Amino acid sequence: MNIDTATLQCFLSVASVGSFTKAAENIGRTQSAVSQTIAKLEYLMGKSLIHRGKNLILTNEGAIFEEHARKILAMHLEAIDLFKPPLLTGNIRFGLPEDFATRFLSDALVEFIRNHPSVSMNIECDLTLNLLDRFKNNEFDMVLVKMKSPKHFPDGVRVWSEKLEWVGNKNLVSVFLEKNKPLPLVLSPHPCIYRSRAIRALEDANIKWQVVFSSPSYNGAISAVKAGLGVTILSRKMVPSHLQILDNTILPLLKDTHISLLKNNEDNKCLRFFENFVLSKLRY
Numbered sequence: 001m002n003i004d005t006a007t008l009q010c011f012l013s014v015a016s017v018g019s020f021t022k023a024a025e026n027i028g029r030t031q032s033a034v035s036q037t038i039a040k041l042e043y044l045m046g047k048s049l050i051h052r053g054k055n056l057i058l059t060n061e062g063a064i065f066e067e068h069a070r071k072i073l074a075m076h077l078e079a080i081d082l083f084k085p086p087l088l089t090g091n092i093r094f095g096l097p098e099d100f101a102t103r104f105l106s107d108a109l110v111e112f113i114r115n116h117p118s119v120s121m122n123i124e125c126d127l128t129l130n131l132l133d134r135f136k137n138n139e140f141d142m143v144l145v146k147m148k149s150p151k152h153f154p155d156g157v158r159v160w161s162e163k164l165e166w167v168g169n170k171n172l173v174s175v176f177l178e179k180n181k182p183l184p185l186v187l188s189p190h191p192c193i194y195r196s197r198a199i200r201a202l203e204d205a206n207i208k209w210q211v212v213f214s215s216p217s218y219n220g221a222i223s224a225v226k227a228g229l230g231v232t233i234l235s236r237k238m239v240p241s242h243l244q245i246l247d248n249t250i251l252p253l254l255k256d257t258h259i260s261l262l263k264n265n266e267d268n269k270c271l272r273f274f275e276n277f278v279l280s281k282l283r284y
Contacts, residue, residue: 003044004075008069011049015066016237017160018056023143026160051267077280078111089118095134096144098125099218100259100282103238105267108281112274119270127216129191135262140261141271144278146193148255156260159282160237164197164254165237166246167232173250182210183251184230186221189214197254198233210273235259 013023014034022032049062058066096105101123126134131143134195144159163239166173168186176183183202187195202209213224219236225232225243235257239245261278265271 003041004166005073006030007037007041010034010067011041012052012069012073014038014056017056017162018236020056022161027160029205045181065253074107077277078115087118088116088270088273090268091120091122092271093122093139093140093141094143094274095122095126095131095140097128097146098216099130099234099238101125104220105278108278112277119274125216127188127191128193133171135264138264141268142261142264142275142278144259144261144282146259147258148193148197156262157279159259159261161256161258162235162237164194164233164257165236165239166231166248166251166254167234167243168225169228169245170244170246172228173231173246177207177250180208182208184210185214186224186230186232187211188216188221192216193197194233194257199273201252201254207252 010023010027010029013026016280017023018104020034020038024034024243029037038050038129045065045067047061048059048144049065051057051059055121101109108221109121109123113119119163119256128145128147131145134140135143135145145156173183188200199209212230213221213223215221221232222240222243231246231251233254236245259282261275263271275281275282
């Protein structure tokens, strides 16, 4: 049995976005080609890896396979990097939200710095709107940002689009709503995009709210929700397995979030290489 890296990348893209169509857009293939690739992979494995429905969800076997697929691809990229003859040099100023650095890119950034010691890196975490302002002022070469629509930055590179979810204790929410008490919220401070979207959705639904915990830290917010202090909103990919996603019969529907990379200098070879490296880690 042989499984090539293209098949692994296709599977991981589907697992990330929960859609054959969106996965096809991300990896530059047709929807039918992606569907056929997954079907062939399941045939080779002798197991169903994905539940087909309105949203594609990994089976138990699929979740196990995803972990191994990520390790295989990481080793594949590491091996390629080790034998690249040209020494990569340059300066990169990279800005990104703290939650992405914590959840997805911390190990990847360490890997890049280790493999390319001649590249001078300056990495800063901040809220998206602050990152955008500083990017426009030429304080960053590249930023990873959250936005309402990819149309807002047509020159950006789309990383993924995903549904925003209410996350927290269902019983806690029910008690507050039944008693018509302000819903306790765990949110990042102003000017967080997710904060404004959560508050706008609640006010449009005439639901009272109160921010009980405010922190720019992803781990801090997760700990507060786990402790039962309140509810928060996260993109589906950001929701840890030990927290509960609330269905939309309880709280108002949230629109999708869109993640994009913006960069200032198209002629910077070092920056282009780093961009491809970041995309490989986030998309797969």
